[in-house]
Amino acid sequence: MPEIAVVDYGMGNLRSVAKALEHVAPGHNIIITSDADAIDNADRVVFPGQGAARDCMQELSDRKLSNVVLKAAREKPFLGICMGMQVLLSHSEENNGVNCLDLYPGEVRFFGANLKDDKGDKLKIPHMGWNGVHHKKSHPLWHDIVEGSRFYFVHSYYIDPEDQAIVEATTDYGFEFVSAIGRDNVFAVQFHPEKSAQDGLQLLKNFSKWNGQ
Amino acid sequence: MSLAKRIIPCLDVDNGRVVKGVQFVDIRDAGDPVEVARRYDKEGADEITFLDITASSDDRETIVHVVEQVAEQVFIPLTVGGGIRTVDDVRRMLNAGADKVAINTAAVFNPEFVKEASERVGSQCIVVAIDAKKVSAEGEPDRWEIFTHGGRKPTGLDAIDWARKMADYGAGEILLTSMDRDGTRIGFDLALTRAISEAVPVPVIASGGVGNLDHLADGVTEGKADAVLAASIFHFAEYTVQQAKEHMASRNIEVRL
Numbered sequence: 001m002p003e004i005a006v007v008d009y010g011m012g013n014l015r016s017v018a019k020a021l022e023h024v025a026p027g028h029n030i031i032i033t034s035d036a037d038a039i040d041n042a043d044r045v046v047f048p049g050q051g052a053a054r055d056c057m058q059e060l061s062d063r064k065l066s067n068v069v070l071k072a073a074r075e076k077p078f079l080g081i082c083m084g085m086q087v088l089l090s091h092s093e094e095n096n097g098v099n100c101l102d103l104y105p106g107e108v109r110f111f112g113a114n115l116k117d118d119k120g121d122k123l124k125i126p127h128m129g130w131n132g133v134h135h136k137k138s139h140p141l142w143h144d145i146v147e148g149s150r151f152y153f154v155h156s157y158y159i160d161p162e163d164q165a166i167v168e169a170t171t172d173y174g175f176e177f178v179s180a181i182g183r184d185n186v187f188a189v190q191f192h193p194e195k196s197a198q199d200g201l202q203l204l205k206n207f208s209k210w211n212g213q
Numbered sequence: 214m215s216l217a218k219r220i221i222p223c224l225d226v227d228n229g230r231v232v233k234g235v236q237f238v239d240i241r242d243a244g245d246p247v248e249v250a251r252r253y254d255k256e257g258a259d260e261i262t263f264l265d266i267t268a269s270s271d272d273r274e275t276i277v278h279v280v281e282q283v284a285e286q287v288f289i290p291l292t293v294g295g296g297i298r299t300v301d302d303v304r305r306m307l308n309a310g311a312d313k314v315a316i317n318t319a320a321v322f323n324p325e326f327v328k329e330a331s332e333r334v335g336s337q338c339i340v341v342a343i344d345a346k347k348v349s350a351e352g353e354p355d356r357w358e359i360f361t362h363g364g365r366k367p368t369g370l371d372a373i374d375w376a377r378k379m380a381d382y383g384a385g386e387i388l389l390t391s392m393d394r395d396g397t398r399i400g401f402d403l404a405l406t407r408a409i410s411e412a413v414p415v416p417v418i419a420s421g422g423v424g425n426l427d428h429l430a431d432g433v434t435e436g437k438a439d440a441v442l443a444a445s446i447f448h449f450a451e452y453t454v455q456q457a458k459e460h461m462a463s464r465n466i467e468v469r470l
Contacts, residue, residue, distance in 0.1 A: 012335070013307045019285050051335040113414065117215060124416045124439055126337060126385055130259055130469040132214035150217060150469045152290060154337045154385075172215055195290050195312060197254070 001029045004208065005042035007069060008034040009059040011083060012050035020194035021046070024201050025208035036068040044207070045072040047188075049083030053108065053157070054095035056083050066101060073103055073186050077212040079204075080188030082155060085181065088188060089159055104181065106161035115174035123174050126156045133169045133179050133191065140213075141168075141187050141206045149199045151191035153179075158190065185212030217469040218433045219259035219440035220457050221292075221418060222447045224249060227266050229275040233448055247282045253447065254287045256454035259469060261287065262315070262388075262442060265295030277309045284310020294342055294388070303330050307338060315388055317342035318361050321368055324382060331383025340418075341384035345372040345405055346392040357405050364392030372405065373412045380413040387417045388442065394422025398445070401428060406436030418442050426452060426460040433466050 004021055006014050014032050021030045031038060039045060047069060049056055060066045072078050073088070080088055087100040092108035100108070115123040130150040135142050158177040161167065168187065169180035179190045187207070193200035225232050230244040240248050250261050261283070265276040273296055280293055293306045294315030303314045320327050320341050331339045346364055349356035357372035376387050389409050391402035401419045410417040419438035423429060423446055432441040446452050458468045 013310070013312070015308065015310055016284060016288075016312070019310070020288050023285075023288070050337060122411075123216075125414055126416070127216065128337070128386065128416050129219050129439070130217045134214075148214060150214075153216075154290075195288060197289050201288055 001027065002043040003029045003031060003041070004044045004046060005039045006030065006032045006046045006048065007039060007065065007084075008032045009049070009056070009063055009065055010034075011056050011059055012048065014048055017046060017048050017081065017194045020201060020204055021208065024205035028208055034063050034065065036065060039065070039068045039072060042072075042076075044077040044079070045069075046079045046081065046207075047072075047084035048081040049087070050154075051083060052095055053083070053086065053092040053098040053100065056087050057098055057100060060087070060101075070101060070103060076185055077207065077210050078186045079207050080186070081194070082190060082192060085188035085190055086157060086159055088181075088186075089161060092157065094157055103186075104161050104163065104166060104183075106159060106163075108157050108159050110157055111174065117174060126154055127173045128154045130196075131171050131173065131191075133171055135169050136167050139168055139182060139187070140210050141182070141203055143206045144202050145199050145206075151179075151189075151193065151196040151200060153191045155190060215467055217259070217467050218438075218461065219418075220429065220454055220461070220468070221260045221262050221440055221442040222253045222258050222454060223262040223264060223420070223442050223444045225264050225266050225444065226276060226279060226295075227268075228272050229279055231448075232266070233444060246279045247286065250283045250287050250291075253454055254289055257458060257469070258289065258454045259440070260290040260292060262292040262294065264315075265293065267296070270296065277305055280306060280309040280311050292340055294340070298326075300326075300330050300333055303334055303338070307334060313338050313340050313386070315340040315342045317344065320379060321359060321361055321370070324378065327379060327382040327384060331385070336383045336385035339384055340386045340388050341379040342388040342390065343372060343376060343379070343409070344390050344392050345402075345409075347402070347405070355404055355408065357408075360392055364395070373408055376409045376413050380415045384415060386415055387413060389417055389419060389438075391421040395420075397422050398424025400424065401432045401436055401438075401441075403431060403436045406432060406438050410437040410439070416440060426457055429457055430461050430464040430466060433461065434464065
């Protein structure tokens with residue numbers, strides 16, 4: 001049975017991700033693991049995460065998982081979620097500055113304390129709730145998901161990648177920020193597909209069938 | 214398109230059963246929280262909140278199993294509140310499948326707990342529930358105080374100061390209940406909601422007093438709430454979540470339809 005490894009590095013509740021994958025990919029064995037060999041042997045890798053950037057990088061380092069995560073991101077279908085997307089960039093502003101995995105050159109930035117909507121009303125931080133995700137190009141992971149569909153977000157930082165060619169989707173919150181990126185076998189999203197009802201489940205289902213091309 | 218205002222049905226759970234009578238025609242067992250949660254999810258609820266009102270701490274384990282079962286079938290954010298006193302309580306709920314945990318009384322008695330919990334699991338998982346009651350006299354400027362024990366015990370804490378402090382301490386969201394309005398069905402305390410929402414940088418969920426769909430919309434337009442929570446109007450199947458959303462949309466509020 002093909003295997004999907006959900007990388008466990010102590011950052012957040014991985015049960016939801018695993019349960020959602022079990023729900024949409026019954027033909028797959030879903031494992032939650034912090035074992036480098038298990039991640040290396042899996043057919044697909046999901047890299048979730050929530051919490052602070054410094055803690056995430058520290059846990060990845062303590063568990064010696066940085067290299068195996070980067071290797072997976074070069075070799076097989078790979079899905080980053082929330083913090084699991086942010087740490088793929090070079091550096092984050094969070095916690096007074098944290099160096100990240102540097103798979104994609106770019107910075108993770110704070111939304112700012114004075115964010116306003118187009119009517120001039122103050123916007124709350126974290127950006128929490130259901131917001132529209134606008135596809136920038138077609139991708140197998142958007143299969144059967146209507147352009148502009150709402151997904152569930154909860155975050156205070158957003159990614160600012162240098163290479164605009166990797167942008168798969170954007171979302172508006174005071175300004176247009178990058179809410180999904182992809183290159184080759186990697187796809188990564190700022191929102192939580194495992195908490196985004198039918199469209200979120202569809203994205204996970206698409207991932208379970210994606211050959212990484 | 215911008216961020217949608219959220220509608221959050223709330224279930225009071227006592228010993229693993231939904232109380233306050235839920236009457237859906239097509240649900241066989243209307244007291245089963247899993248069935249009720251599935252129904253709300255199907256109707257388009259943006260999140261679901263469980264409030265554990267189990268009196269005995271011995272029976273608290275029951276809510277953990279409820280959350281586990283719901284989280285296996287319902288893929289929207291789940292919040293659990295009631296009796297959360299330690300970081301271990303927080304972790305147990307998150308591990309069971311909750312996305313957020315609401316801390317109420319324990320925050321009043323030990324504000325440092327909010328700091329500790331948010332540092333350990335992240336602010337995005339920590340909701341501070343505030344029960345406020347108006348204490349200013351007629352003609353005086355509005356003032357609200359924090360009350361505990363279902364609105365019976367005053368604490369002397371000013372509601373606006375307290376909300377600010379909780380956001381400073383790491384609350385990712387404030388669940389604000391007007392104890393004057395709770396159960397009255399005459400609408401939210403809009404002045405309170407607006408005062409708190411404008412005072413804190415984090416999202417505010419309005420609660421207490423909803424009796425019709427206009428009340429929900431008012432909470433957003435006049436109360437400036439980021440989300441609205443209601444129990445009885447959905448429980449008694451007076452309105453579906455879908456109807457609530459359509460009504461809010463008709464009043465030019467952005468919702469997820």
